[in-house]
Amino acid sequence: MMALLLHDVPRHALVLLGLVLAGLIAMPWFANDYLLTVLIVILYFAYTGIAWNVLMGFAGQLSLGHALYVGLGAYTTAALYVHFGIGPWVGMPVAILISVASGMVIGFLAFRFGVAGVYFAILTIAFCEFARIGFDHFGWVSGSSGLFLPVANYTRNDVLNLRGQPVMFYYVILALTAVAFVLCHMLLRSRVGYFWQAIREDEVAARSLGINTFRYKMIAIAISSGMTAPAGVFYAFYYNNLFPEQTFFILRSIEIILGPIIGGVGTLFGPVIGAFLITGLAEVLQEFLSAYGLDIPGVKRVFYGVCLLVVIMVLPHGIWPPLARLLRLDKRQKPEA
């Protein structure tokens, strides 16, 4: 286990990683409330980005509907909590189960019938839109009028029920992100991970080598959707309100994929760095715009779009590959395929 974890990781990478993690753990002692909320958003997008990256970055299947799994996770646990008083940690396995099931249904429909590339992306959007309209008319979770979790001013942090102050949420999402990161690190070095990368690079070649591409693509979508569901649990209990028009909105899916794309698709650090950059920049811009009275709806998203445009044109592989060369973390010397 430890051997698989640490095998062939450069020592200075471990030191760097340890420093970053220590810094993040120590952060609440230095950060004010505002900075802490920003960090929570950053880690949230880092987590969802890591989960999305398993499907697109590792196995090469472009999903543009990951808001579906966030939404299913959020709605499942929130409904269980509101209707039956079942806590989020008990609800989470149920949420993951539902998320994985829906991911596998989509995967089965798509991969069985050879739906790939752009068609697959559109199919994932279609299912997310389907869920959005469906939940709008789903009375048990209050439809379009929104599902609300009971809110009170908590003086004590109740980790069991995820009711409490931002510091607690910060550590929860930090832990989730760290676990997801380590999981992905191990996945990339496992047999499955190599099969995924073979499929990503050339599916026909992978199949001719005897890889059951259908099965491994199914595994990818199952893991990715299952990993995304806890983000939904966090979303529900952190924001305390859920609206189908918000939760399953197509822009939610796009926000999830911005981080990994800007950071570097298919890399371990890409989603994390991308989340830091895009959210950090957006916050700085927000401050700047409100300081100059330019706070018009839409300005922030135009900026998102321009960022995405510039990165995709200038750095087609994202920010991480050149950064890794700078930090001498790219042990493989072969050119990018």
Place this chain on the structure above:
Amino acid sequence: MPAEIYLNVAISGLLTGLVYGLMALGLSVIFGVVRVVNFAHGEMMTIAMYLAVVLFAQFRLDPLLMMLPLAALMFAAGYVMQMALINPFIARPEHSQFMLLLAVAVILVNGLLIIFGPDARSVQTSYAFDSFALGPVIVDATKLYAGLAAILVASALFAFFKFAPIGKAIRACADNYTGALVVGLNVKRLYALSFGLGAACVGAAGAVIVLIVDVTPPLGPAYTLLAFVIVITGGLGSMPGALFGGILIGVTEAMAGLFFTPSAKSMFAFAILVLVLLFRPQGIMGKKPS
């Protein structure tokens, strides 16, 4: 409910579907030739819609008359966009192209939000409440004009690809990229022309659809999705398929609005998409991939 109401709703859905079909035709032309999925398609359509609304509000110019000027304008915009942005991405992987157009879409939809705000805009023509009675069937004048205009533009496009030398050259490009290069066609320019033609389709469709639909910025992503659903249903790359898909989706949405609630109508469009992807992934009129 009297029986005529079904017929009325079906015909109204058919006419709206023709305009949808014209919009989807643009997407199909772009994909069929350039092999790039235009993720900013609906956003381009809302630009044309806003232009039509502004022209009407400022100068009382009828959207039906503005159809051709707007198509020409969108053609130029599409031509420039392909030349400047998309041509460098032709050899890039699919998801890279996808992201490029997604970025354009995000910029366009929020740019419109900044300029026009979130409120719905509409055009009130003098014939907005006219209708024609054909026996028991009553047809809205605006929908009839919009549908006829869509047929007109679509026929012109079919004729262009069938008879014009440039149209034939574009089809040659679509059939075999390398072959087109070998016989000396300027492929990059033909790609730009195709993207321009696709944009002209949404320009025309946008100009006429303001007669029947109010425009808001979020309509852009919704129309992009709708165009995808139509084109995949009809068969990506098939021009008659796009028109047929438009009519099918238009009628389905109208009927779903009648039998269920109008807010759930696009669920049925997505249901059709899923069924088509399952049983005929190449689309109803698409060719089987070789």
